[in-house]
Amino acid sequence: MTELHLWLRHEVRSTERRTPLVPSDARRLVEAGATLTVEASPQRIFPIEQYEAAGCAVAPAGSWVAEAPREAVVVGLKELPDEPGALTHRHVYFGHAYKQQPGAPELLRRFAAGGGALLDLEYLVDDQGRRLAAFGYWAGYLGAALAVLQHRGRLTAPLTPTSQQELEEVLRPVAGDEEFTALVVGALGRSGRGARVALRAAGLDPTCWDLDETRNLDRPALLAHDLLVNCVLATSPVPPFVREEDLDDPARRLRTLSDVTCDVGSPLNVLPVYDRVTEWTEPVRRLHKEPPLDLIAIDNLPSLLPEESSTGFSGSLLPLLLEFGTGGPWGRCLERFRQACRELGIEEGEARRV
Incomplete structure (x- = not known):
């Protein structure tokens, strides 16, 4: 060299x-x-x-x-x-x-x-x-894992670094856990693959969308899921996946939103419903009271x-x-x-x- x-x-x-x-x-x-x-x-x-x-x-x-x-x-x-x-x-x-x-x-x-x-x-x-060279797999994995823990009421703060083995132990479903639906958008990329692995470790069979499904977005179908993990990093303008007006939709089932991409502040952001990321000390922010919607948007997830x-x-x-x-x-x-x-x-x- x-x-x-x-x-x-x-x-x-x-x-x-x-x-x-x-x-x-x-x-x-x-x-x-x-x-x-x-x-x-x-x-x-x-x-x-x-x-x-x-x-x-x-x-x-x-x-x-x-x-x-x-x-x-x-x-x-x-x-x-x-x-x-x-x-x-x-x-x-x-x-x-x-x-x-x-x-x-x-x-x-x-x-x-x-x-x-x-x-x-x-x-x-x-x-x-x-x-x-990318951290995408682990970002997706952790974004999905934290979303599951939050949706099940088991996410505690502040977050602390752990290991994959320890995390998967707490991800496993336990008696009394309610069933819910999960959607991974950008499911075929590195982050999407990691998210799918974490969701399956949590006992879930996620819906997986990628380019074909987002090209003509079925927003009602998206909002009909309980949990959404966004792994899309847009490189050109696309219609947003979740809009401000969607937060007030009484038919919205979506309750937990994990934005792995964290493209906040960019005009290419596909989730323009928040203006700042969340932190290890407060990993979850409530975006809407009724119907409720919780956001996880941590921009250094793999550090966990x-x-x-x-x-x-x-x-x-x-x-x-x-x-x-x-x-x-x-x-x-x-x-x-x-x-x-x-x-x-x-x-x-x-x-x-x-």
Whole structure:
């Protein structure tokens, strides 16, 4: 591999337990010739000692700002801290900045100001546009699992990280549980597959919709289900699945809505009936009193199964990091960043030297 310095940063979000790179895969990168610096992080599911044993250098949390060499590639998952105002490095993480989300223009201008670049993991795709590294399966799994627990009155807060085995033990139906219907929209994708697995672990046989069923949406049929798990991430405008006027519909049976996608704030949001996500401390929000409708919309669901989800994601990301460069998937990432900058009137030359 060409000379590569990766800098695995600490996550500023207190509920983020995941990592994009687990120690065993870090070892493979070091053995392949990469330099890997890992910031200490008390919340990361894997302790820093495992990275040290894998041959990584260790740095204090947040030190990338002042200490990471300019050529280093800073790797993370969720949002960056608000400072510095000018971002000089290439950053690999989920930026959520290309679909007019709140704060997106300000983030992209921070990169332009420092000559850095966003290599957004959501846009790390093959030449057919398929995602190459994703947490979707576990997001769908957890979105469905939490919805079932809420619908059965067994969801407790605050949420805490667990394991798949422990979660499935509480998902199993018990005597006295009422039967109900569940619908997964986007059932054929990664998230939809995870949602279906969780619902079946809970003893349910969900209705499964995908493109064919949503192309000409049967909204009354959708609202006739008791529980809905949305796994659709729209890339072009589509009619919303649930509208404000649907909340007042007395015929609505839908009582629990789990939005795995959490595309809140985007004009492409297929569930424009809420304006902010829910949190681990308060995972459920009542959207409507009568007939009742409860919402779960947590935007880092896989962090509730941090070891399983990190291991799967890291395994997908590793071969891409081993081939890191300006072509292929990484080149497509960079071009998508430059396109977003051009849409804001930022000159390409400002948007990095890569």
